[in-house]
Amino acid sequence: xxxxxxxxxxxxxxxxxxxxxxxxxxxVSGPHFAGWEMYHLKGSPAxxxxxxxxxxxxxxxxxxxxxxxxxxxxxxxxxxKMPAPDGTPPPASNKFVYDTxxxxxxxxxxxxxxxxxxxxxxxxxVWHLEPxxxxxxxxxxxxxxxxxxxxxxxxxxxxxxxxxxxxxxxPKWQPGAGGMCLHxxxxxxxxxxxxxxxxSSAGAFRSDDAGKTWKPINQGLVSxxxxxxxxEVGHCVHRIALHRSRPNTLFMQKHWDVMRSDDAGxxxxxxxxxxxxxxxxxxxxxxxxxxxxxxxPIKSDSEHFPLEGKLRVxxxxxxxxxxxALTKGLPQKDCYVxxxxxxxxxxxxxxxxxxxGTTGGQVYASADAGDTWSAIVRDLPGVLSVEVxxxx
Amino acid sequence: xxxxxxxxxxxxxxKVKDEVALEVAAPVTLGSVLDALEARYxxxxxxxxxxxxxxxxxxxxxxxxxEDLSHEPPDxxxxxxxxxxxxxxxxxxxIAGG
Numbered sequence: 184x185x186x187x188x189x190x191x192x193x194x195x196x197x198x199x200x201x202x203x204x205x206x207x208x209x210x211v212s213g214p215h216f217a218g219w220e221m222y223h224l225k226g227s228p229a230x231x232x233x234x235x236x237x238x239x240x241x242x243x244x245x246x247x248x249x250x251x252x253x254x255x256x257x258x259x260x261x262x263x264k265m266p267a268p269d270g271t272p273p274p275a276s277n278k279f280v281y282d283t284x285x286x287x288x289x290x291x292x293x294x295x296x297x298x299x300x301x302x303x304x305x306x307x308x309v310w311h312l313e314p315x316x317x318x319x320x321x322x323x324x325x326x327x328x329x330x331x332x333x334x335x336x337x338x339x340x341x342x343x344x345x346x347x348x349x350x351x352x353x354p355k356w357q358p359g360a361g362g363m364c365l366h367x368x369x370x371x372x373x374x375x376x377x378x379x380x381x382x383s384s385a386g387a388f389r390s391d392d393a394g395k396t397w398k399p400i401n402q403g404l405v406s407x408x409x410x411x412x413x414x415e416v417g418h419c420v421h422r423i424a425l426h427r428s429r430p431n432t433l434f435m436q437k438h439w440d441v442m443r444s445d446d447a448g449x450x451x452x453x454x455x456x457x458x459x460x461x462x463x464x465x466x467x468x469x470x471x472x473x474x475x476x477x478x479x480p481i482k483s484d485s486e487h488f489p490l491e492g493k494l495r496v497x498x499x500x501x502x503x504x505x506x507x508a509l510t511k512g513l514p515q516k517d518c519y520v521x522x523x524x525x526x527x528x529x530x531x532x533x534x535x536x537x538x539x540g541t542t543g544g545q546v547y548a549s550a551d552a553g554d555t556w557s558a559i560v561r562d563l564p565g566v567l568s569v570e571v572x573x574x575x
Numbered sequence: 576x577x578x579x580x581x582x583x584x585x586x587x588x589x590k591v592k593d594e595v596a597l598e599v600a601a602p603v604t605l606g607s608v609l610d611a612l613e614a615r616y617x618x619x620x621x622x623x624x625x626x627x628x629x630x631x632x633x634x635x636x637x638x639x640x641x642e643d644l645s646h647e648p649p650d651x652x653x654x655x656x657x658x659x660x661x662x663x664x665x666x667x668x669x670i671a672g673g
Contacts, residue, residue, distance in 0.1 A: 243632065243668075
């Protein structure tokens with residue numbers, strides 16, 4: 184029987200939740216890396232026992248951790264190696280250095296700060312890790328201040344894909360309230376050269392040559408909180424999702440507005456429809472139904488909790504515009520948690536399982552595509568990210 | 576042997592339970608002890624000092640013999656009591672956050 188492994192990153196450690204295909208009884212493992220902020224954990228599609236994790240701390244900086252046994256044991260890649268006899272320092276899995284070389288770095292010296300003044304790029308943390316679909320040793324990292332890094336040696340060393348920051352609009356990028364983070368990385372399963380990324384608050388970008396060159400894909404986005412609401416960049420994209428069978432169709436939860444593109448991001452249209460509020464962070468797509476999507480509406484950008492104290496997932500089976508509230512098993516009074524941008528995921532079982540974590544420490548699961556919900560755990564530290572692995 | 580006392584999270588990373596003991600050639604300085612610490616425990620590189628600038632991370636401080644050495648240059652000789660092993664060099668995390 185199939186199994187499900189849910190990888191949960193929280194403000195004070197990582198947790199791994201496992202169940203059989205029925206998804207009724209769960210085992211909880213953790214905290215792993217107790218006391219550290221675990222921004223994101225994700226398993227390799229090519230080797231499910233290979234899991235990468237972003238471990239961060241305001242005191243000690245960034246660490247990358249790797250497991251090769253499904254999360255039972257962990258190591259910092261390369262961290263155990265002593266320096267070579269010739270004195271060459273070993274690679275450092277937590278060394279993220281922006282490209283400043285004349286050949287590829289160009290003069291990428293500043294972005295805009297909150298006040299609009301130029302500000303130097305400073306690495307702060309890894310928000311998102313996206314393992315290659317085919318190579319277990321290849322993994323991408325989305326970092327703050329916004330940049331894309333790649334490792335091809337299992338996380339031992341990292342190199343910036345400088346074409347993103349260097350494509351031209353980088354000096355105009357500005358941080359969102361949570362920092363200037365590259366939080367979404369989508370690899371096109373039908374085209375290994377196509378990558379989508381999103382940055383708060385710069386917008387969405389696409390590469391069609393495996394990350395060498397990039398272009399903004401924000402046409403159709405309207406953001407009233409920036410001087411030019413239809414600007415090429417500056418939009419606070421919170422999350423993008425796609426269905427692997429239709430990678431030209433993208434769904435976006437923006438700061439405000441739920442959006443859809445059917446041309447790989449070249450143009451967007453709003454599909455917020457009858458949502459009670461179109462502010463939110465997460466968005467995801469049903470594993471087997473490319474037109475079924477999920478969001479969790481949040482009251483506003485100044486009140487990061489559900490409307491009326493009712494935690495409701497909204498599902499559209501029509502690719503947007505027509506939404507239904509899913510409430511069965513979710514708290515419908517006095518609930519004032521948030522669901523952060525990387526904290527929703529789906530499994531690929533039949534029926535599709537949907538999972539999300541809250542800033543109040545609950546991880547909710549639905550084994551019937553959202554019709555009913557129950558909490559796997561209720562009292563974890565605030566949840567930063569949720570990923571799911573469906574195992575044979 | 577030079578004794579170094581690390582904050583709990585760094586002891587966990589380095590997989591040590593107690594103080595670290597390091598052999599460091601004379602002259603024993605703040606910088607040479609940190610170099611030896613990172614050579615012995617590569618996983619600590621970047622957690623105490625920045626990889627590139629080698630600047631102390633802002634929320635960490637260095638103390639020895641009740642003296643704050645945090646703002647001393649890396650070639651500062653450590654006190655005799657540290658060099659003799661009588662006292663440890665303390666890497667201390669700021670009390671901040673929740």
